[in-house]
Amino acid sequence: MKKVAVIVSALCMLVAPLASIAASPDQDLKDFRKYYTNLFPDVPFQDFANGVYSVDKGSREQWEAFEEFPPYEIFVDKGEVLFNKPFKNGKTYSSCFPNALKGIKQNYPFFDKNRGEVVTMELAINECRKKNGEKPLKYKKGAITYVGAYIAYKSRGKKSNVKIVDTEKSMEWYELGKKFFYAKRGQLNISCADCHIQNAGKRIRANNLGPALGQTTHFPVYRNKWSLKSASGDGMGTLHRRYGGCNKQVRAKPFKAQSKEYRALEYFHTYMSNGLKLNGPGIRM
Numbered sequence: 001m002k003k004v005a006v007i008v009s010a011l012c013m014l015v016a017p018l019a020s021i022a023a024s025p026d027q028d029l030k031d032f033r034k035y036y037t038n039l040f041p042d043v044p045f046q047d048f049a050n051g052v053y054s055v056d057k058g059s060r061e062q063w064e065a066f067e068e069f070p071p072y073e074i075f076v077d078k079g080e081v082l083f084n085k086p087f088k089n090g091k092t093y094s095s096c097f098p099n100a101l102k103g104i105k106q107n108y109p110f111f112d113k114n115r116g117e118v119v120t121m122e123l124a125i126n127e128c129r130k131k132n133g134e135k136p137l138k139y140k141k142g143a144i145t146y147v148g149a150y151i152a153y154k155s156r157g158k159k160s161n162v163k164i165v166d167t168e169k170s171m172e173w174y175e176l177g178k179k180f181f182y183a184k185r186g187q188l189n190i191s192c193a194d195c196h197i198q199n200a201g202k203r204i205r206a207n208n209l210g211p212a213l214g215q216t217t218h219f220p221v222y223r224n225k226w227s228l229k230s231a232s233g234d235g236m237g238t239l240h241r242r243y244g245g246c247n248k249q250v251r252a253k254p255f256k257a258q259s260k261e262y263r264a265l266e267y268f269h270t271y272m273s274n275g276l277k278l279n280g281p282g283i284r285m
């Protein structure tokens with residue numbers, strides 16, 4: 001009997017640290033969500049998917065007007081054409097994404113156990129192209145955002161469902177992303193959290209700062225600011241394009257789109273919005 005007890009307690013000691021590793025992202029998520037639901041008690045949970053417009057009543061009306069004739073629509077259409085256009089080998093994107101029309105974006109990014117790394121939607125799009133003998137697309141804007149917008153559109157209404165796999169390697173990626181989010185950086189020495197947690201709902205220069213909860217649900221995004229920069233008026237950009245912009249705001253050198261750092265950040269950041277319905281692509285003013 002005594003022997004059994006010893007074995008059981010030894011087993012518990014083995015299991016306990018594993019369990020606490022598993023519990024920690026879950027606890028992070030609960031704390032993260034609770035912070036915002038306490039700070040903005042009048043905002044219904046699902047409304048956080050609207051980003052800054054969930055808390056900024058002033059710009060909400062103008063944004064809703066944009067949503068009535070959304071400028072991203074033509075890019076969704078372009079994405080549909082690209083999605084169905086055969087590659088040189090005759091296959092299409094659907095050979096890599098057989099369930100795309102039912103909605104798959106909610107499961108991205110995911111940790112690929114065999115590869116030991118985080119795979120984002122954009123990475124998967126380019127890997128599909130390479131597998132089929134096509135050149136990869138640029139990661140921040142252009143065609144990748146059209147295909148991404150079409151996939152996002154087909155995933156509307158699905159709840160963000162990122163899984164933090166309970167392995168040492170995936171926890172490493174998760175922790176890297178979390179650290180990135182809370183680390184001060186740039187000449188201004190400001191973290192993502194300083195702006196999007198501590199100061200969410202407050203103003204910085206002419207801008208209102210949105211909560212980090214719900215920031216990932218609507219990408220790729222059409223941004224009026226980006227459209228003004230483009231000769232053709234194409235304002236579409238990926239999440240990593242936006243990460244780069246937010247890094248530059250604090251005068252930090254941005255990382256490359258799809259770098260390990262930004263993929264890890266996306267893993268943590270998107271996981272924090274689990275349970276929110278996807279509503280991409282979005283329009284941002």
Ligand code: HEC
Nearest residue numbers: 051052190191192195207208209210215242246249250284
């Ligand atoms: C100096 C303040 C500041 C810092 C630091 C900052 N941001 Fe932002 N960010 C903004 C402002 C202002 C906007 C536009 C309003 C909004 O959506 O919150 C924005 C927008 C965003 C958006 C777009 C949200 C949407 O709904 O489309 C994302 C995503 C984002 N930030 C992520 C980050 C991440 C990740 C970091 C850290 C790498 C970061 N930001 C750091 C100020 C900041």
